[in-house]
Amino acid sequence: MSPLLDSLVHADKAAVLRDSATYWNPDKVQAWAARGTPLVIGRREGYHLYDMSGHRLIDLHLNGGTYNLGHRNAEIIAELKEALDHFDMGNHHFPAIGRAALARRLVETAPSNMRYAILSSGGGEAIDIGLKCARYATRRKKIVSVIRAYHGHTGLALGTADGRYADQFMSAGRPDEFVKVPFNDIAAMEAALASGDVACVIMETIPATYGFPLPADGYLPSVKILCEKYGALYVADEVQTGLMRCGGGHLWGVTSYGVQPDIIVTSKGLSGGLYPIGAAIVNEQAGGWLKEDGWGHISTFGGSELGCVAALKTLEITLRPWTIANVDAIAARLRAGLDVIRARYPFFTGIRQRGVIFGLEFNTHPEGAKHVMRELYAKGVWAIFSQLDPRVLQFKPGLLLTPADCDEILERTEAGIAAAASSF
Ligand SMILES: Cc1ncc(COP(=O)(O)O)c(C=O)c1O
Known part of the structure; x- marks a missing residue:
């Protein structure tokens, strides 16, 4: 074992806690202890x-x-170790072997309306990509989310979030751009959409951070119908509910409720727990910009080729x-x-x-x-x-x-x- 790894693997817990409290995140260290x-x-x-x-x-x-397939899944580790002999992060400006293969696989295994997979380094970034796609496609700015939603800590994602997360950084988003409605309240959803100026509804299929309240019978399909009626896109945040977690043989939880969304966002488990990656899978309308200006989203680590290998193996095992x-x-x-x-x-x-x-x-x-x-x-x-x-x-x-x-x-x-x- 290298001296560096040896010092990490055999570190002393009290020292790790001390350094974490001093240099990393004092409040978290204290909160978990308490x-x-x-x-x-x-x-x-x-x-x-x-x-x-x-x-x-x-x-x-x-x-x-993230660890759907367990910690340090042996099959994914073996694949990644071999991949290290051939790939690195890749250069995000160019077509790439890993990205082409993963994007194709994600589209092939998604609902039939999906056309492209835009790759990211994590979930929040993929959410922001999805929301930007909806704004591009509709030329509208307003985003509707659920009260007590959590879609990540990046810019647009934080705008959709509960005040618990957004207020600290004054990120709640202007009320004319970010509208929040109660989950399972279809009348409130229609009231929010009826103005006809909404780019998209973003919805976790079963909101995790809110304690997994289940969607009422017919709620998610009704939201989709309202989106179509008022010209908004439906963005399904499947970061936690996707990758087979909803069971029934559905890779994506949202389709298990009979909804074909315009955009599916995935991350966490896609990494196999070993190499960060995320994706926004989008239909033709949402991904239209990819044919006009491919530099519409730029991310150095987005779709890193090693992450693509981890994701491809993860999909293979999951399916x-x-x-x-x-x-x-x-x-x-x-x-x-x-x-x-x-x-x-x-x-x-x-x-x-x-x-x-x-x-x-x-x-x-x-x-x-x-x-x-x-x-x-x-x-x-x-x-x-x-x-x-x-x-x-x-x-x-x-x-x-x-x-x-x-x-x-x-x-x-x-x-x-x-x-x-x-x-x-
Ligand atoms: C439902 C959901 N969406 C998005 C995210 C953001 O993902 P990330 O932490 O990779 O940015 C999370 C993270 O917990 C999540 O639970």
């Missing part, structure tokens, strides 16, 4: 994380789906028939077990679920999920509370879990929930 989850990830393997102290955790956060069937099997097994646990603990008030996306409700306390998170951590499960609704615990199992993994998750989850009972 919440009883002072995690500094050391070893990571499959769906297991090990804190530097050695404490083992099953990862049910997955960084929003295997075995993976597709496994997602539905995991979803059913965990749901059945969680139903049993819920019946035993009255403060576990509800389960939101679509495929392997779960929001566990602890509604009798305003910050119920924070208490449960702390106790689960002690019992060896890492699942995070929803920042914009701390009553709800995000519970996000990976796509390749085994039945034995599911049973261990259920056992440890029940132990954590039992321990949390005293907080309610």
Whole structure:
């Protein structure tokens, strides 16, 4: 092992925390310690994380789906190691082997109306690309999003976000450019669109940071119909809900609700958890600028060729028939077990679920999920509370879990929930 790597791999946890608090992010270091989850990830393997102290955790956060296929997935690592002998980031101005292959694959596996894939270095950047495409296509500026939405911390994405994120940097966006409506309120959506000056509606299929409230029956298709009626585009943020997480064999969650959007945004899991990449997949109307002025979006690391290799391998694994069937099997097994646990603990008030996306409700306390998170951590499960609704615990199992993994998750989850009972 090189001296550099040796010093990193064998670092001392107290020193890492001290340097993090001094040079990186004092508030975050303090906040996680105060919440009883002072995690500094050391070893990571499959769906297991090990804190530097050695404490083992099953990862049910997955960084929003980044680790859908597990940590350090062996197949993706092997592909990337070989790729390092041939590729680097590439030069973003030119056509490239990796970018051509990934863009083609993304379009081929998307709904049939899609034409181009514009590649980015991450999710927020891809959201901004999608919103710019909608403005280009409609020559309108206004963007409608959902109250308590979160689409990333870049410029336009932050304009669509909840004040919790936007206000600190005076990024809330002018009210005549960014309009926010309640989720699942179709009348409010129509009122926002009826002025006829809206470029697009941006919508997470199931809003993650808001605690995964499920769309009401017919809500998403009705939003799409309203978009068509008033000449706005539909931008589906599939950063967390895409890549098979909604189950049912749907690569994109939004199509599982019967909606063919104009733009699909993906990132996180597309990276295989190993090399950053994102994409806005767009239809002809939204991508029209690509034929007029290809320099409409410029990003040095956008679609880096190594990232393209990671993404191609990720798509291959995700679309295997075995993976597709496994997602539905995991979803059913965990749901059945969680139903049993819920019946035993009255403060576990509800389960939101679509495929392997779960929001566990602890509604009798305003910050119920924070208490449960702390106790689960002690019992060896890492699942995070929803920042914009701390009553709800995000519970996000990976796509390749085994039945034995599911049973261990259920056992440890029940132990954590039992321990949390005293907080309610
Ligand atoms: C739904 C959603 N969209 C967009 C983003 C932004 O992605 P990134 O952090 O890669 O910029 C996130 C990140 O958490 C997200 O959850």
